């Protein structure tokens with residue numbers, strides 16, 4: 001596999017980042033994951049816009065222009081022959097040459113930019129979408145700026161492990177009895193035909209898939225309520241689902257052992273998945 005590091009395309013064995021890189025020492029970095037279907041990038045403009053916002057919120061310099069980013073994505077997809085898969089991008093505050101809590105001078109220390117691809121044949125017709133995910137609920141003990149897509153993924157990673165240990169697919173994070181989001185996705189419930197998902201704030205990541213799905217839902221005359229919901233309300237819902245760039249729209253059929261509706265993927269989630277895949281493929285670059 002060829003990976004990209006600071007201007008170079010290299011075999012992965014030859015790509016290196018300093019031990020003093022702040023991404024490594026401090027998780028001082030942000031990232032994006034863009035899916036690739038049929039060799040094309042899904043929602044690239046959305047991911048670039050969110051990357052720029054994350055960088056701004058952390059006073060981090062942009063490593064290159066949006067046009068250069070698109071060119072790098074395309075070059076990597078081509079070099080690695082990716083039909084279906086993902087492009088992972090990470091920007092860190094770079095390598096100041098030592099460990100210090102104080103941010104380095106951005107005129108001296110340039111950001112580190114790393115990209116690599118992951119090949120996922122058949123990504124869009126994942127068998128899991130036909131059976132749906134089971135989730136458990138766990139406490140949300142993450143920091144207060146979840147709207148910034150940082151590489152501090154230890155707790156989400158622990159949440160995935162708790163889910164795995166419980167024999168399920170993912171965990172929904174709960175704060176003050178309310179669902180914030182999944183470990184790596186936005187969470188939704190459906191009740192009486194209404195789609196309910198938490199409003200945007202610093203408490204959740206502003207999902208690029210979420211934005212697209214809510215747009216498509218409105219265009220299809222579906223009713224959307226952007227508000228918080230409790231885990232109890234979720235367990236009493238007709239159906240549920242999550243969205244992310246890699247899972248697209250994924251039905252959720254069970255929460256903490258409670259089956260939702262028929263216990264099978266619901267009609268709203270199923271329809272939204274179809275619409276999302278169809279429409280975002282049309283707009284892919």
Ligand code: PMP
Nearest residue numbers: 184185186205207208209244245
């Ligand atoms: N919430 C969290 C915590 C996430 O990590 C992700 C995916 N990285 C999402 C939501 C979904 O965002 P997107 O649709 O942009 O992939």
